[in-house]
Amino acid sequence: MRIQPLVGLLALVSCQVLPAQETRGSIQGRVTDTSGAVIPGTAVHATNKATNVTVSTRSNAEGNYSIPYLVSGLYILKAEVGGFKTFIRDNIEIRIDDRLNIPIQLEIGELTEALTVTAETPLLESTNASMGQVIDQRRIAELPIAHGNPYLLMQLSAGVVYTQNAGLDRPFEPTHIVGYSMDGVKANKSEITMDGVQNSTVKRGTTDIIAGYTPPADIVQEFKIQTMPFDASVGHTQGGVTSITLKSGGNQPHGTAYWSLLDPSLNANLFFANKAGQPRGEFDYNRWGASLTGPVYIPKVYNGKDRTFFTYGYEGIHESRPMGSAYGTGTLTVPTAAQREGDFSALLQLGSQYQIYDPATRKQAPNGRTVVDPLPGNIIPASRISPIAKNILNYWSLPNDPGTADGLNNLIRVNDPEVITYYNHISRVDHTFNDKHRMFARVNTYRRFSYSSDWFRSAATGTDSEWKQHAASLDHVYQINPTTLLNLRAGYFRLQIQQTPLNEKGFDLASLGFPPIYTNAIDKSYSAFPYITISGYTATPNTWFRDPMANASLEAHVTAIRGNHTLRFGGDGRQYRTNHYVWNRASTGRFNFDNTWTRGPFDNSPSAPIGQAAAALMLGLPSSGYVERNASFAEQSTVWSLYVQDDWRITPSLTINAGLRYEIEGPLTERWDRSIRGYDFDTPSPLNEVVRANYARNPIAELPLEQFRLRGGVTFAGVNGQPRTLFTRDKNNIMPRIGFAYQMDPRTVLRGGYGVYFGQLGLQRGDVKQEGFSYATNLVPSLDSGLTFVATLANPYPTGIEEPRGAADGLMTFAGRAITFFDENPEASRQQRWQLSIQRELPQRVLLDLGYVGNHASSIQTTRDLRGLPLQYLSTSPYRDTAHINWLSQQVPNPFAGLLPGTGLNGANTSRSYLLSSGDYPHFTGISTTQYDGYSWYHALQVRTERRFASGWTVTANYLWSKNMEAISRLNGPYSPLEYVVSDQDRPHRVVVSAIWELPFGKGKSYLSDMPAVADKFFGGWQVQGIYTAQSGQAIGFGNALFIGDIHDITLPKSERKPERWFNTDAGFERASNRQLGNNYRLMPSRFNDVRTDGINSFDLSALKNTRIGERFNVQFRGEFLNAFNHTLFATPNTTPTSSAFGQVTAQRGYPRRIQLGLKFLF
Structure with missing residues (x-):
């Protein structure tokens, strides 16, 4: 790893900081006497009651003091100065990222005299404007959550909505467990930290930020979801951050050991399995683990009491679960037994729209069309059935359910298992060197193994997966002087994801009947059952890969108290690396079957709802396909940031938070320059002259010769003077932040703020583009619209398989194919976010927070094809304009004929619409790039209430009413404006309530407190808890x-x-x-606001029984009822009007009721 730039940053900024994701809290305030006069030079000490570690400071000339970097827990605050009594305040609770304002008022007297103050920890956030929610340790440990996964409690925060797959809720499913949109920011676009260090990475092939690691719940102290932070230290996010802090140990050993199970006999069946008369699957689930915290003690060698503490956690899971719950899949469609013999007559009985046409009867028609005759009776003669097709379908399952009338959804496998084993280890050590130096170090790792998707119980399906993760972090705090502190941090994270076929590689293609010219060209070491897609039917799974990815970070930060100002400034450097090695079924061969050859009577006639694609397979006529040769890549990008933040206490009632942040992201690079860099728009294509000459002989009237030209081609990193970087650096990411908090009275605070945030570029925006280095030999069945066939299943690649040529073809790379490339001058999306809220402390120490939140995003990346049909050639008829469709699809002479072998542009003819859509790039079938004109708006009303635990109960309740609109795509091609439409993240209403209640019976409770000890073992120690979630569904179109x-x-x-x-x-x-x-x-429109998928409506309930054994030990039995009332969360309905299943829901998202039983030992 190259660390020189990171070290260079430290040298540059000297003592700089990224407390951006700081998880520790602080105590601050002003020291005065009883008359209100400030007292400078007062020694102020905060002592952690669990560790007995004391952190000290002195009040400055204005009487202000601040003690930052305090781990969560209970503290004693002490203040001492000559001539005054010693001030003591006990039981101050510091929660994650708390900034508590604790004024100290001293009385005249002797230091030996103690002035003990009893007061409750402040609830109101009177010193900052950021919006967020703390999830305390008790909720993490006791609320009913699947698999003990703490991230699932992100749902308790105000301002979040869940938009991912509710069935993927285990701790090792890192995309979906953090798939929350935060105050208008899209899901998986917010930062995640653990102990203040980055705990996220980017999922390769996407722009999703995913959780790098999930700690066992028993070692999590608490975590905080900041949906709208206005602190300039917050970065690497489009607006939100989730921060986890781990337990840091103490002088008294504490530990847990637990085991839980999900008994399938207690769980409900999947809705559609039950509807089909299928019993519950035979699944099993076991989760076990242990945790231990305490002082480091080595007999006769070292006693770490008051100085050195450790935390260790371990967890394991073994599960077999239904695929229908996890992925909403398992309702499949396969050809029937009759169709496998060429008999599609049952479909024809449903109506003429299911007619199959005979490609052998195709002949030329006027205006460049071709016409084809119906297949008599929808039955393929046995002599014409492809033996290879029959061999392929021998690996497909037969239907086990009638499905719809036309056979859709006729294979129910929702109860097929996905089997996973998971192991997780984490440890942390905290050490205090002296009153100026303290540090902690953490290491963690997990591994998961799984197999799934074996739909057909054959070599055609099934996948093995393995995930391996390792991470480490180091943090050091140094007190330079009583009012200045330096914090240094370093982190490293590595994750490797590998996916391989369930069945061993080395499948014999010849056994299917393919010819040697094809089978001999496939490397036997990775050959597999080919990738088969049949339009309307279930395809075989495709991709296998190995993706090692690593992140490294180095940070420094300073906090300084100057007068009424708390100043913080700092910076960090991050490095992202990903390697990718891919092989898949398409490396063996992909074969696509659709209605291209079996629809009619004309070649552009509408398709049948189903059946025509399967008939094409039986005839051995693929519509397309390819054999891939994929290059690996090793990509890298770096990010640097600087910021300054000033929290200015203008008066005891008014605090201003003002800051400025700057981020700069280094361009993406590939280690061996195996990537396209951009596009040369200025140079004519090498084909320009010959193709224009061909076109001049047969032009179309709508496209004069002077408008028909071929411009440019792709450029490559590090070739012909091009830089190695894949785009230029975006230097414009300046982020001002400002907020205020005004305490109107002792129980009311008014808060507001505005901030700017930027999205990510580099590796976080997308992977390198490898056209030329990766190459697919296309299967081109016909060069004359099906009048004759040059490639079929019997001989799919008659001219052999081509190898990649890298950058050797220059501007001719991928000519006749579709290309994508980076915009060489990208922009990071810009988020402007604001809020105005009021907090009120109600009786019973209930906090009410009512606020308005807004978010406007601009410069959102959109995709644009530089080719496209001009708007004047789109029909404006309210009905199907057959004459216009025929005119556009009319075959005309192809100026590329014979110039681009192995592509669909090599034939004698092409369509009129292709030429009209070509712009300056007819030599590419698609030319996709990015631009930065997208935007979105979000407005919301948020209501948050919280009662911290006291008198045996606690409750939180949040309500969100919001509207999220966006413009990021076009309805009518590249020349049309962006469509302003309701966002796919929009969920107008969301309600979440959580509660814990200790039943008031037994020893130490309000009722039956004097019952005999034996009776108390049975009737005492009970508590109930639950979470209720209601959320609107997603808009559909x-x-x-x-x-x-x-x-x-x-x-x-x-x-x-x-x-x-x-x-x-x-x-x-x-x-x-x-x-x-x-x-x-x-x-x-692409979505209708009033037509939505099913919404969440779920109760998760639990009961637990604590049984004390002596003073130190506790045995806890718990029963958790997830989705207790078995509300089915239905998946998206079928929205294709021509489908026989139109308007129907055929799958569910998420689980039916699950009952999770557990036993835990605590000491």
């Missing part, structure tokens, strides 16, 4: 559907909504396949 009616009629009343009819399919949708729209100017 219907694609480019033809709709003639009132859109308000689409939504059904909730009382009429059911899986068989989720919305009103008779509201005005055109269902006939031959009347669907095409090549039209689309008006149908």
